[in-house]
Amino acid sequence: xSMFCFQCQEAAGSTGCTVKxxxxxxxxxxxxQDLLVYSLKGLSWAADAAANHGVAVGAEVGRFIMYGxxxxxxxxxxDSAVFNSLTTRSLKMRNDxxxxxxxxxxxxxxxxxxAAWNPASEDEYPVKAAMVGVLSTENEDIxxxxxxVIYGLKxxxxxTEHAEKLGREDEALYEFARKALSATLDDEMSVDALTALxxxxxxxxxxxxxxxxxxxxxxxxxxxxxxxxxxxxxxxxILVSGHDLRDLKELLDQTVDTGLDIYTxxxxxxxxxxxxxxxxxxxxxxxxxxxxxxxKEFNSFNGAILxxxxxxxxxxxEYKHRVFTTGAAGFPGVVHIADRKGDMPKDFxxxxxxxxxxxxxxxxxxxxxxxxxxxxxxxxxxxxxVDAVKSGAIKRFFVMAGCDGRQKGxxxxxxxxxxxxEDTVILxxxxxxxxxxxxxxxxxxxxxxxxxxGQCNDSYSLAVIAMKLKEVFELDDINDLPISYNIAWYxxxxxxxxxxxxxxxxxxxxxxxxxxxxxxxxxAKVLVENFGIAGIGESVEDDVKxxxxx
Numbered sequence: 001x002s003m004f005c006f007q008c009q010e011a012a013g014s015t016g017c018t019v020k021x022x023x024x025x026x027x028x029x030x031x032x033q034d035l036l037v038y039s040l041k042g043l044s045w046a047a048d049a050a051a052n053h054g055v056a057v058g059a060e061v062g063r064f065i066m067y068g069x070x071x072x073x074x075x076x077x078x079d080s081a082v083f084n085s086l087t088t089r090s091l092k093m094r095n096d097x098x099x100x101x102x103x104x105x106x107x108x109x110x111x112x113x114x115a116a117w118n119p120a121s122e123d124e125y126p127v128k129a130a131m132v133g134v135l136s137t138e139n140e141d142i143x144x145x146x147x148x149v150i151y152g153l154k155x156x157x158x159x160t161e162h163a164e165k166l167g168r169e170d171e172a173l174y175e176f177a178r179k180a181l182s183a184t185l186d187d188e189m190s191v192d193a194l195t196a197l198x199x200x201x202x203x204x205x206x207x208x209x210x211x212x213x214x215x216x217x218x219x220x221x222x223x224x225x226x227x228x229x230x231x232x233x234x235x236x237x238i239l240v241s242g243h244d245l246r247d248l249k250e251l252l253d254q255t256v257d258t259g260l261d262i263y264t265x266x267x268x269x270x271x272x273x274x275x276x277x278x279x280x281x282x283x284x285x286x287x288x289x290x291x292x293x294x295x296k297e298f299n300s301f302n303g304a305i306l307x308x309x310x311x312x313x314x315x316x317x318e319y320k321h322r323v324f325t326t327g328a329a330g331f332p333g334v335v336h337i338a339d340r341k342g343d344m345p346k347d348f349x350x351x352x353x354x355x356x357x358x359x360x361x362x363x364x365x366x367x368x369x370x371x372x373x374x375x376x377x378x379x380x381x382x383x384x385x386v387d388a389v390k391s392g393a394i395k396r397f398f399v400m401a402g403c404d405g406r407q408k409g410x411x412x413x414x415x416x417x418x419x420x421x422e423d424t425v426i427l428x429x430x431x432x433x434x435x436x437x438x439x440x441x442x443x444x445x446x447x448x449x450x451x452x453x454g455q456c457n458d459s460y461s462l463a464v465i466a467m468k469l470k471e472v473f474e475l476d477d478i479n480d481l482p483i484s485y486n487i488a489w490y491x492x493x494x495x496x497x498x499x500x501x502x503x504x505x506x507x508x509x510x511x512x513x514x515x516x517x518x519x520x521x522x523x524a525k526v527l528v529e530n531f532g533i534a535g536i537g538e539s540v541e542d543d544v545k546x547x548x549x550x
Contacts, residue, residue: 003027004135006517007151008074009405009490014514016134023075024314031129032083033072037150038132039090040068042114043097044181049115050097053104061093062174063164065181069157070328074491075291076310079330084122091118112185144520145194146184148495151518152201153177155496158243158309159208161328162457165246166215173211176204195526202499209460209500213375216245216274216458222376223273223454227368229285232361233261238351239287239301239361241265241294242308243455244327245277250345251306252280260355263287265297266311267431270454273372286369287361290404290431298323300362304355306337306348310491311431322358324351369437371452373427375464378451385447386472389482393444395423396548397483399466401459401497402432403490409513410435413488415540417441417450421548425449427465430456432488459497463504478505484547485509486536489516502531510543512536 006016008023020026025033044065047057068086071077094115102108117128137143160173183189183197217223238260240248248271252262261284264271269286271277288297291311298305299319307329314331315323326337326346340346378385388394398420400413417426417436426436426449433452441449453461470478489498489511501509508531515524515535527533537543 003030004133005030006134007147007154007492009403009514009516010407011517014517016517025078028126029078029080029083031126031133032080032087034133035125035129036068036083036087036090037072038114038128039087039094040065041181041185042112042117043090043094044178045112045115045185046094046097046101047178048182049106049111050101050104053101053106055097055100055104057097059169059171059174061097062171062177063169064089064093065174065177066157066160066164067328069154069177070161070310071330073154073158073310073328073493075312076328077330078312078314079332081332082330084125087125088122114185140520141191141522142189142194144518144523145191145198147518148198148499148523149180149184149194149201151492151495152198152205152499153180153496154492155494156201156205156208158493159205159212159457159496162244163208163212163215165244166219168211168215168218170207170211173204173208176200198499199503201496202501202503205496205500206460206463206503208496209457209463212457213460217374217376220245220249220277221275223270223372223374223458224275224278225370225372225377226273226278227370228269228272229368230287231285231366232263232287232363233284234360235259235261236355236358237261237263237284237287237301237303237361238355239263239265239298239303239305240268240271240308241291241305242311242327242329243267243457244308245271245274247306247308247326247346249277251348251351252277252283253345254348255282255352256280258352258356260303260352263301263361265294265305266291266434267455267457268308270371270452270458273374273454288364290434292404292406297364300364302361303358304351306351322354324354367438370448371437371454373448373451373461374453374458375461375468378453378461378465379468381447382468382472384445386469388445388447389473393423394425394447395421395482397425397427397481398547399427399462399483399485399487400432400436401427401429401453401456401462402488402494403456404431404434404488405490405513407513410488412513412536412540413486414439416486416543419540419544421544422449425451427451427453427462427483429453429459429462430494435488456493456497459500463500466506467504479507486543486547487511488513502527506531508532508534510534510536
């Protein structure tokens with residue numbers, strides 16, 4: 001095989017991509033990502049060794065590790081030049097730290113291969129990359145647990161990256177990431193110790209999600225119940241996809257009075273819920289649906305398109321010239337908007353000038369959708385919700401957060417939303433909601449039956465809501481709440497959300513449309529026996545009966 005990758009739900013044959021990624025990445029890029037992760041493990045080990053010998057390891061190292069991991073998340077970056085550059089920088093940072101450690105007494109005898117490899121040039125990268133991929137760990141259970149930790153860290157990296165961009169950091173998260181990456185190099189680490197590390201990763205996921213929630217709400221205000229326009233205007237526009245709210249805010253500032261309208265796509269839909277963002281009159285509405293529709297929707301949009309993070313599908317030639325990337329996102333031949341210099345905003349003038357030359361978007365739908373049910377908004381309605389539960393008007397909540405994807409089996413989630421009883425409510429976050437957020441599912445006494453908390457980054461809100469309901473109903477166990485979890489997953493941010501829920505003690509989570517390929521039979525068995533993890537069933541009707549206790 002020319003590659004092996006099984007980090008996302010679309011792993012070929014539910015086993016792994018071995019020729020080319022279903023996501024679109026080549027075997028070359030897959031190898032470069034493997035090598036970057038390997039180098040970040042070595043950097044992490046070196047940073048810990050330096051710290052243990054009295055060297056001050058600054059936050060810059062943690063930021064770099066998190067950024068590097070973020071670039072390897074599914075559908076973020078496809079650019080070889082980026083990965084090779086990051087690997088080279090990683091090796092230099094590692095060697096500088098080890099040199100400082102030597103000055104403080106480290107004798108250099110215990111360094112693992114990832115901390116000792118010193119190529120003469122980048123020409124040696126492909127050879128090394130072929131030796132350090134996923135399958136280099138031969139024991140499938142150790143491999144499974146190591147990859148579960150690494151994919152959780154990739155999701156964690158996304159959260160910390162967004163929070164850091166808004167001025168919020170927790171260096172303890174950087175230290176944990178170093179510790180966890182270093183642990184994946186330890187061949188003496190037992191299955192039990194790795195399993196404990198998996199749950200600790202979930203714990204740190206809760207911390208990171210809370211940090212990002214604080215960063216977002218302090219910067220842009222608490223999300224409010226908002227009707228979002230689905231139609232289009234008659235002016236040229238810029239379509240913003242991905243997850244980075246600061247990028248959107250700076251673009252909005254730079255397009256005031258330019259004659260352009262700004263639209264959101266996919267996971268940027270929840271930007272409309274924040275008071276500081278929806279105050280811009282030229283934030284026109286949301287165009288289209290989830291990430292995998294972009295090859296059609298980006299073409300009909302007509303205007304400039306800005307990808308701020310992951311969820312990039314390799315662009316087609318007919319609109320590629322209108323696509324721009326920034327941050328961790330990247331694609332060969334696509335203009336990349338440079339990072340900020342200090343506190344200065346990014347310069348989006350190239351995106352703006354492109355948009356001015358384009359016609360207005362083609363309308364693909366009309367109407368509105370309602371969202372903004374993050375934890376502050378739902379808790380403001382807590383009395384109404386609790387009364388509805390106590391009266392029997394609401395029988396059960398279904399957490400249907402997570403990701404959307406191309407697989408036909410994901411129609412299950414649309415069918416499930418339509419099949420659950422009318423006295424149930426869906427709590428959602430992430431792009432999985434596009435499977436049902438435009439369905440006419442009505443309300444229960446004024447409470448909408450789909451409560452959208454926001455991006456996958458906002459899954460923390462769903463945990464806060466559950467914990468508050470547990471408190472209100474004076475329950476000892478979160479699993480005694482009338483809440484069922486039927487979650488769709490696709491990439492690594494969904495992995496950290498899953499691990500966070502496990503850490504919080506949530507059991508009997510159903511995960512689909514397929515279970516992760518990176519779970520070995522024995523690791524899957526542990527999750528089933530200890531946490532009640534299960535896949536979705538073959539029949540929506542049977543699953544509804546199971547959840548409702550019928």
